[in-house]
Amino acid sequence: MDLKETLLSSYLAFDAQDGPQRKLQDERAAAIEVFEQQGFPTKKLEDWKYTSLRTLTKNDFSVFPKEEVNLKLEEVKPYILQDVDTFKIVFVDGIYNAYLSETTHDGIDVCLLSAALTKRKFAPVIKKYFNQIAEKEASLTALNTAFTKEGAYIYVPEGKVVEKPVQIIHFATDKNPNMILQPRNLIVLEKNAEIQIVERHQSLTSEATFTNVVTEIFTEQNAQLDYYKIQNDNFEASLIDSTYIAQQKHSHAKVHTFSFGGKLTRNNLNFYHKEPEINSTMKGITLIEGKQFVDHHTLVHHAQPNSESHQDYKGIYAENATGVFNGKIIVEKEAQKTNAFQQNNNILMDDKASINTKPQLEIFADDVKCSHGCTIGQLDEDALFYLQTRGIPKKEARGLLTYAFANNILQSVQIDSVKKRINKLIANKLGVNIGFDV
Amino acid sequence: MAYTEEELKKELETKEYEYGFYTDIESDTFPIGLNEDVIRAISARKNEPHWMLKWRLDAYEKFQQMEEPDWANVTYPKPKLQEIAYYSAPKSQVKYDSLDEVDPELLKTFEKLGISLEEQKKLAGVAVDIVMDSVSVATTFKDTLAEKGIIFCSISEAIQEHPELVQKYIGSVIPRTDNYFAALNSAVFSDGSFCYIPKGVHCPMELSTYFRINQAGTGQFERTLVIADEGSYVSYLEGCTAPARDENQLHAAVVELIALDDAEIKYSTVQNWFPGDKDGKGGVFNFVTKRGICHERSKISWTQVETGSAVTWKYPSCILKGNDSIGEFYSIALTNNYQQADTGTKMIHLGKRTKSTIISKGISAGHSQNSYRGLVKVGANAKNARNFSQCDSLLMGNKCGAHTFPYIEAKSKTAKIEHEATTSKIGEDQIFYCNQRGIDTEKAIALIVNGFSKEVLNKLPMEFAVEAQKLLEISLEGSVG
Numbered sequence: 058m059d060l061k062e063t064l065l066s067s068y069l070a071f072d073a074q075d076g077p078q079r080k081l082q083d084e085r086a087a088a089i090e091v092f093e094q095q096g097f098p099t100k101k102l103e104d105w106k107y108t109s110l111r112t113l114t115k116n117d118f119s120v121f122p123k124e125e126v127n128l129k130l131e132e133v134k135p136y137i138l139q140d141v142d143t144f145k146i147v148f149v150d151g152i153y154n155a156y157l158s159e160t161t162h163d164g165i166d167v168c169l170l171s172a173a174l175t176k177r178k179f180a181p182v183i184k185k186y187f188n189q190i191a192e193k194e195a196s197l198t199a200l201n202t203a204f205t206k207e208g209a210y211i212y213v214p215e216g217k218v219v220e221k222p223v224q225i226i227h228f229a230t231d232k233n234p235n236m237i238l239q240p241r242n243l244i245v246l247e248k249n250a251e252i253q254i255v256e257r258h259q260s261l262t263s264e265a266t267f268t269n270v271v272t273e274i275f276t277e278q279n280a281q282l283d284y285y286k287i288q289n290d291n292f293e294a295s296l297i298d299s300t301y302i303a304q305q306k307h308s309h310a311k312v313h314t315f316s317f318g319g320k321l322t323r324n325n326l327n328f329y330h331k332e333p334e335i336n337s338t339m340k341g342i343t344l345i346e347g348k349q350f351v352d353h354h355t356l357v358h359h360a361q362p363n364s365e366s367h368q369d370y371k372g373i374y375a376e377n378a379t380g381v382f383n384g385k386i387i388v389e390k391e392a393q394k395t396n397a398f399q400q401n402n403n404i405l406m407d408d409k410a411s412i413n414t415k416p417q418l419e420i421f422a423d424d425v426k427c428s429h430g431c432t433i434g435q436l437d438e439d440a441l442f443y444l445q446t447r448g449i450p451k452k453e454a455r456g457l458l459t460y461a462f463a464n465n466i467l468q469s470v471q472i473d474s475v476k477k478r479i480n481k482l483i484a485n486k487l488g489v490n491i492g493f494d495v
Numbered sequence: 496m497a498y499t500e501e502e503l504k505k506e507l508e509t510k511e512y513e514y515g516f517y518t519d520i521e522s523d524t525f526p527i528g529l530n531e532d533v534i535r536a537i538s539a540r541k542n543e544p545h546w547m548l549k550w551r552l553d554a555y556e557k558f559q560q561m562e563e564p565d566w567a568n569v570t571y572p573k574p575k576l577q578e579i580a581y582y583s584a585p586k587s588q589v590k591y592d593s594l595d596e597v598d599p600e601l602l603k604t605f606e607k608l609g610i611s612l613e614e615q616k617k618l619a620g621v622a623v624d625i626v627m628d629s630v631s632v633a634t635t636f637k638d639t640l641a642e643k644g645i646i647f648c649s650i651s652e653a654i655q656e657h658p659e660l661v662q663k664y665i666g667s668v669i670p671r672t673d674n675y676f677a678a679l680n681s682a683v684f685s686d687g688s689f690c691y692i693p694k695g696v697h698c699p700m701e702l703s704t705y706f707r708i709n710q711a712g713t714g715q716f717e718r719t720l721v722i723a724d725e726g727s728y729v730s731y732l733e734g735c736t737a738p739a740r741d742e743n744q745l746h747a748a749v750v751e752l753i754a755l756d757d758a759e760i761k762y763s764t765v766q767n768w769f770p771g772d773k774d775g776k777g778g779v780f781n782f783v784t785k786r787g788i789c790h791e792r793s794k795i796s797w798t799q800v801e802t803g804s805a806v807t808w809k810y811p812s813c814i815l816k817g818n819d820s821i822g823e824f825y826s827i828a829l830t831n832n833y834q835q836a837d838t839g840t841k842m843i844h845l846g847k848r849t850k851s852t853i854i855s856k857g858i859s860a861g862h863s864q865n866s867y868r869g870l871v872k873v874g875a876n877a878k879n880a881r882n883f884s885q886c887d888s889l890l891m892g893n894k895c896g897a898h899t900f901p902y903i904e905a906k907s908k909t910a911k912i913e914h915e916a917t918t919s920k921i922g923e924d925q926i927f928y929c930n931q932r933g934i935d936t937e938k939a940i941a942l943i944v945n946g947f948s949k950e951v952l953n954k955l956p957m958e959f960a961v962e963a964q965k966l967l968e969i970s971l972e973g974s975v976g
Contacts, residue, residue: 103566390893390894393893403905405905405908405910406908407908408875408907409875411904411905411906412904412905413902413903413904413905414902414903414904415900415901415902416899416901416914416916417898417899417900417901418888418897418898418899418916418918419896419898419899420888420890420896420897420898420918421893421896422893423890423891423893423895423920424893424920425890425918425919425920426917426918426919427916427917427918427919428915428916428917428918429899429914429916430913430914430915431901431903431912431913431914431915432911432912432913432914433873433903433905433910433911433912434910434911434913435908435909435911
């Protein structure tokens with residue numbers, strides 16, 4: 058039985074179960090139909106031209122965890138930001154883990170989607186926002202919708218600034234091997250609200266895991282979102298992350314994506330502008346090796362005037378790694394005075410590494426400033442030589458130059474402990490000791 | 496009084512196609528329809544050898560299994576291939592020794608286009624192989640070229656007289672199965688130009704062909720083959736204008752360039768087919784496949800100025816097979832009213848130290864859609880390949896669109912690739928500056944558009960550059976703010 062059929066038959070069992078999913082019967086029924094029709098995307102689709110899911114979907118993944126697993130703090134400590142006080146929503150094999158988590162309902166709601174679905178007082182928010190911005194015709198998003206049951210739920214009321222960052226962490230363990238995890242996150246920022254979020258997916262098993270996560274984010278007027286995705290999973294884990302952000306007037310959404318790990322990672326990051334004068338920022342560092350594969354698909358839909366978007370993605374590909382970047386900017390004819398910038402720089406470190414990039418502009422308005430730039434190259438031999446003449450060994454020199462190449466992305470990271478951690482990860486990856494803090 | 500944007504727009508809309516006239520020459524046209532018999536008839540009419548007919552029939556067989564592509568960013572009613580006449584030739588098939596013998600009607604046509612043969616002969620020393628509807632009717636300067644051993648004739652003539660060259664190279668760069676329109680062209684091509692430059696010969700003049708669709712309802716399927724043997728050089732010009740007509744006309748040409756070791760081919764095009772009127776009615780469908788292959792240390796340079804056609808679908812490409820070979824692509828695409836253009840290039844780097852440059856300038860006005868679609872591909876063996884691409888778009892008004900779809904695929908760590916694109920409009924301050932120096936808005940826009948396009952215009956041969964500049968001005972006349 059192939060994975061599509063397995064999932065379709067699991068759906069019947071899932072649908073029959075009692076649980077929070079009961080509340081979403083209509084949405085889920087419509088979604089499973091879309092998935093049944095389309096199946097997993099193939100390379101024939103323009104959006105998946107460079108990304109094949111064939112190997113991944115050959116695995117036999119299971120939807121249901123066999124047992125609930127309790128993790129000791131020591132086992133997972135390295136994966137949780139410790140040196141800063143945070144709210145935490147932690148899931149183990151798709152099940153909420155209360156012991157590792159720290160949620161709140163004090164002024165803001167940082168809790169579980171399952172709770173929000175079942176409790177009456179959250180019903181208006183769910184009704185207004187759930188599945189409103191996620192692309193209904195995208196088969197993998199539809200698959201996630203069909204299996205929606207659990208995930209993070211964050212609601213920040215008007216004028217509220219969340220004082221500490223929120224960590225959303227998903228662990229996969231070897232007690233429940235070969236799981237397909239499909240968390241669904243809903244994040245709503247009301248007027249003038251502010252929040253910082255760090256999301257991470259971590260596999261603790263040497264078996265294959267497959268995460269298909271969908272996040273919907275709504276930033277109302279003047280809301281500020283600062284979101285960090287740390288993707289440093291082991292070589293057996295595959296991740297498909299679809300994030301949809303709907304922005305209202307004067308809101309600013311920033312998303313940083315750090316892709317260092319995983320076997321196959323696909324990021325679909327979509328910004329939709331609903332009103333004028335909006336700012337969107339997306340930045341990323343990709344640093345991969347071995348046979349790793351990372352694909353960034355971004356979309357900024359400028360539909361209203363006087364908005365801005367900034368994109369900056371750096372990629373460093375070693376050994377047999379493959380990278381894909383597809384950045385799409387659409388400027389509708391109403392969206393006059395739009396400023397949209399896009400930058401994608403890549404370094405290929407080895408002969409077997411490859412990169413496919415497609416920066417795409419679709420512009421229907423005349424009074425706009427849009428530009429995109431894209432480069433593929435190597436480290437500057439002269440700079441390398443210069444450092445060597447100053448007594449810095451070649452390996453360190455390469456490390457330093459690569460670090461410098463990626464560094465400007467880190468400058469806009471607002472949480473110090475995230476910055477430190479990323480610094481350390483980059484240094485480890487490059488096999489050098491950077492020897493200074495930023 | 497200040498020249499307002501409204502006025503500009505109005506003028507632009509009412510600007511009719513300048514070259515919209517129709518030459519009355521008796522012609523010999525096949526009944527409409529496409530089938531094996533038509534292909535046999537075309538081949539028989541041209542007295543082609545058996546291998547050529549077989550080649551056409553094979554192409555037709557493959558064509559029947561193919562589907563019309565729809566990935567391009569254009570929408571148009573699919574041409575009904577069964578309602579086209581596949582062959583049309585002026586009846587008087589005599590070859591002329593001098594221009595005096597040419598049908599005066601025909602000469603008038605060219606005069607209206609501002610390219611009178613005499614003038615060109617005198618001024619530029621251009622040998623013109625005029626293709627009027629599908630058959631060559633006048634070839635000049637042939638003797639001068641023959642002295643150097645250069646073959647420049649119609650492709651039907653080449654099939655008769657140089658079958659070994661045609662057989663060796665036709666379809667070698669663009670195989671018959673390459674795409675839907677290339678397959679169609681391979682089956683039914685009626686005529687085109689053939690050019691061979693022998694080893695080490697530097698072609699002393701610009702070779703030029705003017706294409707013209709003339710008979711109502713005839714699709715034109717040109718086939719051009721240019722071969723530059725080792726160490727030779729040729730600059731080839733291709734330009735076209737077509738009379739105004741209401742029904743859409745299909746133009747599916749195939750151009751193949753072969754640059755052998757150390758050779759250089761410069762191929763320039765000015766395309767000004769009828770773009771349809773201001774409501775988007777009529778106009779030519781221009782679905783062209785152009786590709787060149789570069790052997791060791793050779794160079795192919797494509798330059799194009801695209802101002803015409805209702806729908807353009809065209810990607811002049813280079814396969815950089817030989818080490819140290821160079822590919823260049825310089826393009827201006829201007830769309831107005833309801834025109835749609837999806838154009839760009841493919842640079843396939845296979846050899847070591849291969850270089851390519853892409854400069855594309857898109858200008859969209861009215862309700863038009865203008866897309867750049869390009870591919871830069873660096874194979875694993877293409878060590879130290881280098882590419883630079885720049886795609887700039889200029890928008891006039893908020894009813895048009897400019898799109899960029901660059902595909903970049905690198906498989907070599909030594910590749911250096913740069914791509915940049917910008918989209919903007921003509922700055923109000925730029926126009927204001929010109930105004931205050933006494934330059935009216937219309938002239939200012941022409942000035943700015945010309946400046947915007949300069950990098951490409953500079954690459955055109957002298958005579959062509961003048962014409963192209965004029966064409967840009969005409970196409971945007973009274974133009975826009």
